[in-house]
Amino acid sequence: MIDPELAAMLDLLPVLDLTDPVAARADFETMLAALRSEIPGADALEIEDRRVPGWEGDPEVPVRIYRTKGSAGSVPGIVLIHGGGFIIGSVETEHVGAAMTAVATGAVVVSVEYRLAPEHPFPAGLHDCYSALSFVARESEALGIDPARVALVGTSAGGGLAAGTALLARDLGGPAVCFQMLHIPELDDRLATPSMQAFVDSPVWNRPLAVKSWQAYLGGGVDDVSPYAAPARAADLSGLPPAYISTAEIDPLRDEGILYGLRLLQAGVSVELHQFPGTYHGSALVTTAAVSKRAQSEGTVVLRRALGLD
Numbered sequence: 001m002i003d004p005e006l007a008a009m010l011d012l013l014p015v016l017d018l019t020d021p022v023a024a025r026a027d028f029e030t031m032l033a034a035l036r037s038e039i040p041g042a043d044a045l046e047i048e049d050r051r052v053p054g055w056e057g058d059p060e061v062p063v064r065i066y067r068t069k070g071s072a073g074s075v076p077g078i079v080l081i082h083g084g085g086f087i088i089g090s091v092e093t094e095h096v097g098a099a100m101t102a103v104a105t106g107a108v109v110v111s112v113e114y115r116l117a118p119e120h121p122f123p124a125g126l127h128d129c130y131s132a133l134s135f136v137a138r139e140s141e142a143l144g145i146d147p148a149r150v151a152l153v154g155t156s157a158g159g160g161l162a163a164g165t166a167l168l169a170r171d172l173g174g175p176a177v178c179f180q181m182l183h184i185p186e187l188d189d190r191l192a193t194p195s196m197q198a199f200v201d202s203p204v205w206n207r208p209l210a211v212k213s214w215q216a217y218l219g220g221g222v223d224d225v226s227p228y229a230a231p232a233r234a235a236d237l238s239g240l241p242p243a244y245i246s247t248a249e250i251d252p253l254r255d256e257g258i259l260y261g262l263r264l265l266q267a268g269v270s271v272e273l274h275q276f277p278g279t280y281h282g283s284a285l286v287t288t289a290a291v292s293k294r295a296q297s298e299g300t301v302v303l304r305r306a307l308g309l310d
Contacts, residue, residue: 001278002203003289003291004278005289006279006280006286006289009289013204014031014204016085016204016205018085018087018088018212018216021088021117021118021216025089028088028093029090032092039099039100039103041103042099044103045067045102046068046069047065047066049062050062050064050065053135054127054128054131058124058131061113061114061132061135063112063113064095064110064111065108065143066102066109067102067108067143067144068102068103071144074140075107075144075145076107076145076146076151076308077110077143077149077150077151078102078108078109078110078303079112079132079150080098080111080153080154081112081152081153081159081165082097082155083155083156083159083186084156084157085157085212085216086117086125086160086161086186087216089116090113091113097155104303105300105307105309108144112129112132114126117213118215118216121216121217121219122218122219122226123226123228123229125217126165126228126229129164129165130165130168130169133152133165136150137176147175148178149178150176151178151179151181151307152177152181153303154181154183154185155183156183156185156253156282157186157213159186159187159257160182160231162180163180163182163187163231164228164229164231165177166180166240166241167228167240170239177241179241179242179243179306179307180240180242181244181299181302181306182257183245184248184257184282188232189217189218189225189229189230191207191211191214193254193256193259194255195251195252195256196210196255199252199254200252202251203283204281204282205253205282210253237263237267238269239269240267240269242271242306243261243264243272244272244274244299245261245271246274246275246295246299247276248275248279248280249279249280250278251280251281253281254275257273258273258275274295274298276295278291279291279295
């Protein structure tokens with residue numbers, strides 16, 4: 001059952017159609033621009049758009065950096081990865097969330113404009129996210145970041161990319177990641193969990209959209225899928241950074257997030273797992289709902305503690 005406050009807003013939420021990626025991106029940008037409101041405390045931020053070196057000769061990766069004006073000494077760093085089914089989304093659509101995160105934590109937030117599918121299938125997006133993480137580690141002194149306190153934060157497809165980046169960093173021997181925060185993460189291309197089978201017409205995100213998302217990201221291929229693309233396929237989850245995973249009850253991605261958290265625990269990784277009742281994928285956009293406020297507050301508390309700020 002959908003939370004009553006969230007149910008009342010269903011007609012105002014986007015109906016995604018990923019058939020035409022270019023049109024879908026424009027519609028998503030327009031929708032979020034209409035929802036954008038003033039960000040309390042944002043005037044205290046210094047915001048800079050930059051390009052950082054790509055992966056082994058790949059194009060440079062655009063990033064947007066959020067810093068507190070006049071901050072002194074080293075502060076934590078956050079590599080923030082937007083959602084959008086690997087097909088839509090940008091630093092612009094993530095702007096409010098990135099600014100709010102920077103204000104709430106005082107960390108330097110680096111939001112990644114990774115390449116999108118289907119024009120740029122795996123591993124393009126993952127390589128861009130890893131390149132942003134490498135930039136943060138390499139330029140930590142210039143950015144005023146403590147390299148021992150760098151977290152990966154992602155939502156939906158961004159949660160999957162954050163998990164994949166953590167796996168890649170572990171297997172390549174760095175850069176160091178102290179924490180991974182995965183909100184409603186998209187982790188498993190096999191589409192076989194009970195929630196993925198059940199939610200074929202759920203709000204905002206559903207099984208048919210998940211099918212299109214993975215087809216675009218994997219370039220249509222389904223054989224020998226890399227665990228860096230679909231982290232749920234990883235055989236070994238040991239040695240990964242501690243994690244916070246949030247899931248939504250009425251979301252086809254629900255079970256893969258929960259199962260990933262359980263597998264991390266079984267591999268000896270410290271995990272906090274929160275399943276929010278009555279929510280659906282993207283219901284956090286309804287910021288006035290009590291459950292959305294609770295989720296936002298909890299996420300801030302968890303992230304600040306993980307970064308040694310509380």
